[in-house]
Amino acid sequence: MGKRLSVAGAALLTVLAAVFAFVQPAHAAAGFSVANGRLYDAGGTEFVMRGVNHAHTWYPQQTSSFANVKALGANSVRVVLASGDRWAKNSAADVSNVISLCKANRLICVLEVHDTTGYGEQSGAISLDRAVDYWLSIADALNGQERYVIVNIGNEPYGNQGYATWATDSANAVKRLRAGGLAHTIMVDAPNWGQDWSFTMRDNAATVFNADPAKNTVFSIHMYGVFDTAAEITDYLGRFRSAGLPIVVGEFGFNHSDGNPDEDTILSYSQANRIGWLGWSWSGNGGGVEYLDMATNFDPAQLTSWGQRIFNGANGIKATAREASVYSGSTPTPTTPTPTTPPPTTPPPGGCTASYTIVNQWQGGFQGEVKVSAGSAAITGWTTKWTFTGGQTVSQSWNAALSSSGAAYTARNVDYNGRLGAGASTSFGFIASWNGSNPAPAVTCTAS
Missing domain, CATH: 2.60.40.290 (Immunoglobulin-like)
Incomplete structure (x- = not known):
């Protein structure tokens, strides 16, 4: 999470120029893969993220958080790391330990570099190219973990200035990671502090996807004040689904300084359309957004109202999360529960x-x-x-x-x-x- 600016006015949304079709790759036994806009785990089973963000780089001593979010039902965790440019670097040894904690708790690790937040607008923020340097420097900790790890190149890689190069810079970053030997699914964040109010990611995502030689890239939108109506949420996510492009909500909250997100629609629409999400955040928020803590002082016995909503509410983690099949060693659990009676051929009226x-x-x-x-x-x-x-x-x-x-x-x-x-x-x-x-x-x- 970074600085969020509200967006004045709303332009009528334009229709995507084309619907893109992609050839489905064989599911790689080595790790996660993408096919027809969906994410699949190494067992060949569709995986829908239901998890939270955890600020590991600022609270490295809170290693019990992995077990705690798993106990509450999460199937994934997005872990904040630092390249050493803005915050103390998370070493290869530390990243290896984070991955081992995820695996021990049967979680999928989404690892992200936070130092890119607000590049072009935020003082000290680094470029995506610099973030790639970090990933390649810790490649030894990542290689061989493709079944359990997704690499999120950089958090919110542009603010509200200089984001016109997002597509080129993101494509180049993906190609550098591939050339450097990383075979993981790669996650790419949107510009505009992650909220893409300029639709830069939406309208250029296909270009970035096609730049990946492995065709194994997922896109991440952060939903805060820009996404304060159901129409904005369903339109944005729906266009990715229609285009056959994989999309997840990498961060969102129930409130924010730049507006009031419609979290109920984020959760319900994502569930209906099998779109993954990772709520912000487990604990340790500061700077005036302490209300986004899900647990008070990292204590799972002290869930806040936001934590209760995410874990125990309608369309929340407890009701919808399914563990990755790579941990089960058996026939995977379906993404949605199998009904006890067959559904009617025609939906009942009045729905x-x-x-x-x-x-x-x-x-x-x-x-x-x-x-x-x-x-x-x-x-x-x-x-x-x-x-x-x-x-x-x-x-x-x-x-x-x-x-x-x-x-x-x-x-x-x-x-x-x-x-x-x-x-x-x-x-x-x-x-x-x-x-x-x-x-x-x-x-x-x-x-x-």
Whole structure:
């Protein structure tokens, strides 16, 4: 985690220029691999991260944290390391010990270098190229651990300045790691303090993925104040799913100085779409964000409200985490529980509700928004309908496939926002004209 700046205003999201298809590689017995936008462990089983971040480099004595987060159900932990440029270097011996702690506790280790945080804006931050130097310097501790370790090149590698070179720099970093002999799955963080409000990672991820000779790269978005609505979360993650690109939420919180993230949607949408996540953070936060501690003073018996939410809440770790199959030595546990009775062929009606809001209005025109919410069960698609009674006419819409017959309108989900977890929401909007009056119509929603 680093400095977060709020984003003024929100531009309408543009559609990706193309949907990218990738050839599925054979699952490497040596370690993790990526295929069709999914992460697989060395046993060939899809692995969905359900874990937390742990600030090891600042609290190296808190080695019991690995056992504690495992006991609470986590299947992975993102470990903060330092290259020695901004904070004291974590040596190869120390990294080897961290990996052994992960393995002893049947956790997957995501190792990240924190010294890159806010490069271009934060004084003292280092480049991705410098972070690669660090990884290569401790290669002896990493090689042979591909079954248990994912290498996250650098935390939040750009602030809100100088991030235009993110794609080139990330691609070059991946290629240098491969040339240096690292065969691990590589994780790449977004710029803009990890939040990618400029959509630099979103729109250039395919270029970075294709630059990896092993096609074994995963992308990580950090969700704080920029992601304070369901629509922003589902749209961003959904575009990666549609493009066949692997995405995880590498950090997120329930609150932050730059805004209030919608953690419920992050959790529910990720569960419905099998997207991994790692909450920030286990304990030891400072600088005014102490409320992001999940445990008070690293004590698992003193979970905070945030810790209770992450570990024990709806779509949290206890309910959704599945251990990596490399630790089981047997038939892997499925990513989602097998139902005791077969699901119906057609989902029952009434699986969603919709609400209509006039966001802004001016003489002769207005902006409308419809919020769609799943009921008590997850849904895979939705259709909303309404009939205008005041002669309104829609001229432009986004985040839905809209059609009309006279005054009757039908809006269906697009490919990236149809799957909603139980209780989760998404929204779509439109611009329309009106004349005389602008009454709000009743909107119906049907799950599909």
